[in-house]
Every structure is written in C-alpha cells, then in structure tokens.
Amino acid sequence: MAIINLKINSKDYSIDVDPQMPLLWAIRDFVGLKGTKYGCGIAQCGACTVHLNGQPVRSCSLPVAAVANKNITTIEGLSDDNSHPIQKAWIEEQVPQCGYCQSGQIMAAAALLSKNASPNDADIDAAMQGHICRCGTYPRIKRAIKKASENKP
Amino acid sequence: MDIDTISRRKFLKLSGLTGVALTLGYYLPANAKEPKLITAFDAENRGIELNSWIYIDVLGKVTLYSHRAEMGQGVYQSIPQIIAEELHVDLDKVNIVFAPGDNVKYGNQITGGSSSIRGSYKNLLNLSATARVMLIKAASNKWNVSELECYAEDGHVIHKPSGKKLHYGELVLEASKLDIPKNVVLKKTSEYKLIRKPLQRQDTPLKTNGTAVFGIDKMIPGMLYAMVERNPRLRGKVKSFDATEALKIPGVKQVFIVRMGVFNTFREGVAVVADSVWAAMKGKKALKVDWDDTGFEHLNTEDIYRRMEEALQKDEGLSFVSKGDSNAIIKSAEKKIDVVYTTPYQSHSCMEPLNCIAHYQKDKIEIWGPIQAPEWVQDYISKELGIAREKVIVNMTFLGGGFGRKAFMDYPHEATMISKEINAPVQVIWSREDDATQGPYRPGISYRCQGVVANSEISAFKVSIAGQNNSHWRGGAKDIPNRSATEGFLKPYVDNIQNLSIVDIPFETPIPTMWWRSVYASTNGFAYESFMDELAAESAKDPITFRRTYLKDERSSELLDKLEEVSGWKNRTKGYGVAITECFGSTVGQIVKVSKNAENKIQIDQVWAVIDCGWYVNPDIIKAQVEGSIVMALGAATIHEITFKDGKTVQNNFNTYKMPRITDIPPIEVYIMENDADAGGVGEPGLPPFAPALTNAIFDLTGKRIRKLPFELAKV
Ligand code: FES
Numbered sequence A: 001m002a003i004i005n006l007k008i009n010s011k012d013y014s015i016d017v018d019p020q021m022p023l024l025w026a027i028r029d030f031v032g033l034k035g036t037k038y039g040c041g042i043a044q045c046g047a048c049t050v051h052l053n054g055q056p057v058r059s060c061s062l063p064v065a066a067v068a069n070k071n072i073t074t075i076e077g078l079s080d081d082n083s084h085p086i087q088k089a090w091i092e093e094q095v096p097q098c099g100y101c102q103s104g105q106i107m108a109a110a111a112l113l114s115k116n117a118s119p120n121d122a123d124i125d126a127a128m129q130g131h132i133c134r135c136g137t138y139p140r141i142k143r144a145i146k147k148a149s150e151n152k153p
Numbered sequence B: 001m002d003i004d005t006i007s008r009r010k011f012l013k014l015s016g017l018t019g020v021a022l023t024l025g026y027y028l029p030a031n032a033k034e035p036k037l038i039t040a041f042d043a044e045n046r047g048i049e050l051n052s053w054i055y056i057d058v059l060g061k062v063t064l065y066s067h068r069a070e071m072g073q074g075v076y077q078s079i080p081q082i083i084a085e086e087l088h089v090d091l092d093k094v095n096i097v098f099a100p101g102d103n104v105k106y107g108n109q110i111t112g113g114s115s116s117i118r119g120s121y122k123n124l125l126n127l128s129a130t131a132r133v134m135l136i137k138a139a140s141n142k143w144n145v146s147e148l149e150c151y152a153e154d155g156h157v158i159h160k161p162s163g164k165k166l167h168y169g170e171l172v173l174e175a176s177k178l179d180i181p182k183n184v185v186l187k188k189t190s191e192y193k194l195i196r197k198p199l200q201r202q203d204t205p206l207k208t209n210g211t212a213v214f215g216i217d218k219m220i221p222g223m224l225y226a227m228v229e230r231n232p233r234l235r236g237k238v239k240s241f242d243a244t245e246a247l248k249i250p251g252v253k254q255v256f257i258v259r260m261g262v263f264n265t266f267r268e269g270v271a272v273v274a275d276s277v278w279a280a281m282k283g284k285k286a287l288k289v290d291w292d293d294t295g296f297e298h299l300n301t302e303d304i305y306r307r308m309e310e311a312l313q314k315d316e317g318l319s320f321v322s323k324g325d326s327n328a329i330i331k332s333a334e335k336k337i338d339v340v341y342t343t344p345y346q347s348h349s350c351m352e353p354l355n356c357i358a359h360y361q362k363d364k365i366e367i368w369g370p371i372q373a374p375e376w377v378q379d380y381i382s383k384e385l386g387i388a389r390e391k392v393i394v395n396m397t398f399l400g401g402g403f404g405r406k407a408f409m410d411y412p413h414e415a416t417m418i419s420k421e422i423n424a425p426v427q428v429i430w431s432r433e434d435d436a437t438q439g440p441y442r443p444g445i446s447y448r449c450q451g452v453v454a455n456s457e458i459s460a461f462k463v464s465i466a467g468q469n470n471s472h473w474r475g476g477a478k479d480i481p482n483r484s485a486t487e488g489f490l491k492p493y494v495d496n497i498q499n500l501s502i503v504d505i506p507f508e509t510p511i512p513t514m515w516w517r518s519v520y521a522s523t524n525g526f527a528y529e530s531f532m533d534e535l536a537a538e539s540a541k542d543p544i545t546f547r548r549t550y551l552k553d554e555r556s557s558e559l560l561d562k563l564e565e566v567s568g569w570k571n572r573t574k575g576y577g578v579a580i581t582e583c584f585g586s587t588v589g590q591i592v593k594v595s596k597n598a599e600n601k602i603q604i605d606q607v608w609a610v611i612d613c614g615w616y617v618n619p620d621i622i623k624a625q626v627e628g629s630i631v632m633a634l635g636a637a638t639i640h641e642i643t644f645k646d647g648k649t650v651q652n653n654f655n656t657y658k659m660p661r662i663t664d665i666p667p668i669e670v671y672i673m674e675n676d677a678d679a680g681g682v683g684e685p686g687l688p689p690f691a692p693a694l695t696n697a698i699f700d701l702t703g704k705r706i707r708k709l710p711f712e713l714a715k716v
C-alpha cells in the first residue's frame, strides 16, 4: 500500500492504495466517482476512458501509481451542466440506450474534438473504434460527433 | 440519480392516499381477467389493494407507480408520454416510481418479450383520461357549471365561457371523492400532441454526465465486495481450494465456497470477499482451486453440431405444425431442396457485467441490482432460502443492457448466499471473463429445411429443428414441442402455405441456455427466411413477389410495398436481399444491399428496415431500437460466436468474443408503418431479419448461399 496523490477534475485526492491498482478502481471505489465504467478490464472496450493530460486513456489498464499528480478528467469533470458540445450533441441526437458505454464514448469523442475541430468519417472511425456499444448506438455516435463539430463556435 | 424504488406501504403513507391527492389505480378483482379501475378513496373503504396507480398531488405533480425495469428500451420516456397525452399535462410533470419486485400486487414484471409498452398502454391511456375527466368534473362542481363548458389544458381545468381556471392540484381533493366515470373517450391518433412525436428521453442527461446509477454503481453502507472464481467447465464443482496466498492480500477478508442455482441445477465457485473490488480481484487471482469436472470434460462444439446433424437426418421429432402432406410430396418429388442451416451459441455480453448487492438480515433479504425479472428473483430466493417472499425485497437500478441475461436468478442468488455467509451487505461483481464464460447462452440451433416448388409456388415446406429448448431449464415438459418453433415466421405464411410441416427434434446438452434478444426468432428467422429465398430462387420469381403469394393480408402487403418503395427495389441492381420476420407482435422487413469493394471483398452498403409495431409512442426510440438490433444482429451473423472445447467456453473477453465496432456499421434507415393495431414490441423484432437479408443479398450478388452463421464477410 502507498499514499498516492491524484488530481481529478481539478481536485486533489490522497488515497492509500495498492500502487498497482488500475486507475479505474481508484476513481470508482476510492475517489467515489462512479461515472467511469468497468467493461472488460483489458483495454478492449473503452468504457473506462478518462483524459490524462487531455489524452484519452484506458483507466482499467493504467496503474494508479503511474498517474500520480497528473491531470485526470472523468465524465463528471467534462462540464458541470451537460454543456460540453459533445454532451449537448449526444442529447440532441439521443445517442444513449442503456447508457453504460456512454461515459467512455463521450470522453473519447471530446478528446477527438479538442484535437480536431471538424473530424471527417475516417477521423471519427479512428478515434472511436476502440469503443464497444452493445446497444449499437454507433450510427448516432457518428451523427452526434458531426453535429458537435458544427455546433462548435 | 437513482431510479426511485420505494415500497408500496411507504408510498401510500407519503401520498396520504386518500387525503390530499387524486389516486387512481387498477386492481384485479377475484377471478377476473381484466383489471378494474378504482379510486384510492373507494379502495380504502372496500379494503382493496391497488396494483398500479397514478397519483396527482396538491401541487399538480403526477406520479406513476410503475412495475417495469428500464434496460435501454426507453420505457422511462414512453410511459410519461402516454400519461401526459391523455392527462393534458406537461411531460416534466410526470414522474415514475419503480415498484420493488412483487408479482402478487403488480402482475407480470418481467422486462422482456418487448412487452413494456405492449402490456400496459391501454390501461395507462384509460387511467390518465379518466383522471382528466374526473378533474374536469370536480371543477365544474366547484363552479357549479356544466362540465361540457370546461376543458383541460396544461395541468389546469378551464371554464370556457368565463375563462375561470383552476390548477389540477386545487382539484384533487374534490376529484378523489367522485365516482369513476364510465366509457371515457380516448383521443384519436390524429389528435395526439405527444404520442408519436420523437420526444427526447428523460434519462438521456443522466447518461451523458455519468450520474445514472447502474447496479455496479450502487453502494450500501457497510458494503463489502466479492468476486468469485468459477469453474471454467460449465456447472462443475469445487474439489478443494487453497486460500493462503489470497488471504495475504491487503483488504481480503474471507474466502469460501459459494453455491448458486442455475435453474434446477447448481454450480460452485470460490468467493473472495474484500474491502475493495481490486482486492477481491487480486485475491481471486491468487487462489488455487482444484475443480471437480465430472461429466463436463468432453463437451465440444464440433460434437454438439455433429449430433444435431445426425438427429436432423434421422428426423424423428415432435410435430409442431402439420398441414397438408409435405412429407409425401417431398418424398415423391423429382426435384427438391434439402439443406441445413446452422446458427451458433451466443453470449449476451451486456456492457455492464453481471453484478448484484445483497443484504441478508436473518428475517429479511434486500437486493439491489440490474435486474430484468424482480419477481422471479423474489420467488427463487424466497424458495431457496426458506424465507417469506414479502421479506425478499428486490430493488432495481438502471441496467447496462439486459437482452434476456438479466432475467436470470443466478447472480442475485449468489450475492445472497455470500451475504449470508459473511453476515454483511456485499456487492458481487462478475469479471468480464466470468460473464463471457459461464452462460447461460443463446442456444445454437440447426435447421433442416426441405421444400418443393411447382408452378412457381411452394408445394411443400418442411423445417425440422434441432436445438436446446430454453424452457427445459425451467422444468418445462420434454414431451411437447418447443412452443417457439415458429417464432419469427410470419403467421400469414403458416396460414397460407398448404403443405407445411414444422418438427421440433428434442436435443439436449449440459450447456445452460437462456433467452437472447428476440429469442428463437433470432435463429429461426435466419433459417426460415433464407429458405424462403431459396424457394423463391427456385421459382425464378422476384423474392418479394414470391413472398406476396403468401403474405396477402393488408398489413403484410403494405409493409412489403413500403420496403420496395424506400429501397428502390423495383429498379435495383445486383446485391439486394430481403427478409421479413415477425415476433412479439411486430413485423419487420429489411433489405440489405451489398457490393464488392476494391479488394474484391463483400461490403454492406446500406440497410433499410420497415417495422410494423401497430400503435406506438415514440418514433425515435423505435428507430434507435431497430438500429441497435441490426448492429447486434450484424455481430451475431458476421463477427462472434461462443464455442466449447473440452467442456470450457473458448471465448472469454472482447478480444476473443469480438464485437461490432463503429467501423463495421453501414448506413441504416428505419421506417415505421402507421396504423392503430394493437401495440407490438420494439426492442427485439428488428433483429431477426438482418442475417437472412444479408445472406440473401450475398446470394443475389455472388450466387453463393451462406447456410452457417457466423461467417466472415471478408472470406465470402
Ligand atoms: S474496461 Fe477498460 S477498456 Fe474495457
């Protein structure tokens, strides 16, 4: 066990945990933010995606010790009021069905948009193909990302 | 935000029931089939328990006490839309409170069979319209005017001549004492303002900011976590285990054998209880278990399908449909088609792995989790643990997918057994590997299809089915044919094909099986509609024209017209395939268009889907469900399957049980037929026609028949 300092959504947390514990479980069970989901544990589905210094990463496959003191953003930190352009587009296009994969999808889409203000189909495919949605919301995900890029000021 | 679930008693207390609110509900009179409407006032005087009800409080807020779990199909949205329409209130004035599992009071609570709206919409419309009429009556009494001069709008009753206006909340007390009016007239479809409009789902914002509480997110004070090492051989047992290393891991508290029910059988595992999920995971890894695999060592996919094939050739089974004399015609025909279609076992693989919280407290058990069938859980646990069923309280959370898997009692039972052993609340989380390798699965099924075409028409049609019957796991009789043998096959086909024979050949394996989205239609549809296409090709008729011979009824013909229209069928080039199936009260037709890409590989260019689900609420939710069904069908047809080797499931996570990705999805257009027929399901019927429409399109392009799923598009 070790004391690890985490910076999540601009807040500091200090937790006493196994340094090898994946960031996912630190966020969920020790910081108490449950929006980031467990889907596969082996970097295959994207449900656990958070931003590390603005980059989308798989929190299920990242030891918590490796991200100490770095800037982490989770779905809860994307906006206070569902106002991020991606969240707005997700609501407009009615993307979620069961919703379980959507935190990860949204974090990946938000990271894409911050790098590329108007992604084309190939850009969207490349950024999103690591994300599984068992409910099959892919057509709407595509539409929503395009909408968000148009809506962006 | 949580889905609210509160007990009935607490609700009645909170609501004051008769005091300051209008409460209208349904109850089932003794020996009656149809529920009856009653006011809470009346119910209390007569000592009747209400089944489900709406409640309008002094602030004009409307609450529906509902009994359906939300698992992605949009019930959360559709029910308020129905109530708001007939009650003339804003959508955001309507709340739903979910009832904990209790089938005595609420009737069938299973979220499955696409029944959420189907089973309840007429009652809901009537309930809401009746409340509105009573509120109008209350206002006219107060003003001493004729109710004909009054109307309801936006949660108010208005007296037209004088412009006087009262808020619903100001009328509930008066209204609650009135008799229930008879023959309340419901709106016509053309008068709807909310129903049939693509309104946004109310739960969407909770699912875009991470605040929707799924089962896995739920927390109870003092809760511990458990993971279970499970025998990789289906239904095997534990011989012995060594927990020395596991118990050294900080946070691991207890390790013991846990037994959980799989229908009428059991399976065993070793539970690791810890103070965090991660510690439980590590503890599970550190365990050494010696398994008792007796009876399951030699289970292999190849053997299973070889046995099916043998059974099909022997062709001795239970007759399900027998019309005319297909056997004799087939026997004496000079030319006949005799082919076998094969479909694989599949895992539900909901994105949210199975999980459940249980708190065993001697005289009471409380459960929280993503649960599709709360009343079954209640029944099962009450029976297994010998505790009165009203002492088993089942609370539902949001479900991260269900597809049939979460209508099963094994995981709540397991959580309960662990809680009982440790005497504390516990959340059991299944790893993705547990979820993928343990089943129950959709059964793999093989179909022998025999047919004869004469004068461009079907002169004999026979399908023999060899595959596991899900109902046998629940103790269903083995000497009667599978009731679902024609699920997916349109009723007009059954009615209009003269010489038709459907035979169910009993087939068993030790593999646990369970409903999977659209159940038997998901595999039947492939066999029936592919075979129909083979017969059409044999007849040299256009595949839609050929089907029209048997689908002459108005709804089927209109659906076929629409399919032709939206896909440009009549002016099509090569590479188009059609299929049409029916299940859960809805019919869906699909046309798939394929072509060869630059590398000479098959690619799917477009899917058109037309659904006839009768009366419906929200077109956007229906479209989303059909899109999702097509994606799921595409995975099951071209990407993944569950196979068994030496008694173990081969695929154990998304690297081996691969899923469709955003890159695999063609453009999909969904159309809805407009009519007022009884509401059919929308969550499942979009799935079955996809696979046969795709393989029929591949046949149209290449002349190659695909009779075994899954197949790789790139390898056709
Ligand atoms: S849970 Fe991390 S990628 Fe699936």
Ligand code: FES
Residues within 6 Å of the ligand: A096, A097, A098, A099, A100, A101, A102, A132, A133, A134, A135, A136, A137, B072, B351, B400, B401
């Ligand atoms: S919305 Fe259910 S898994 Fe994506």
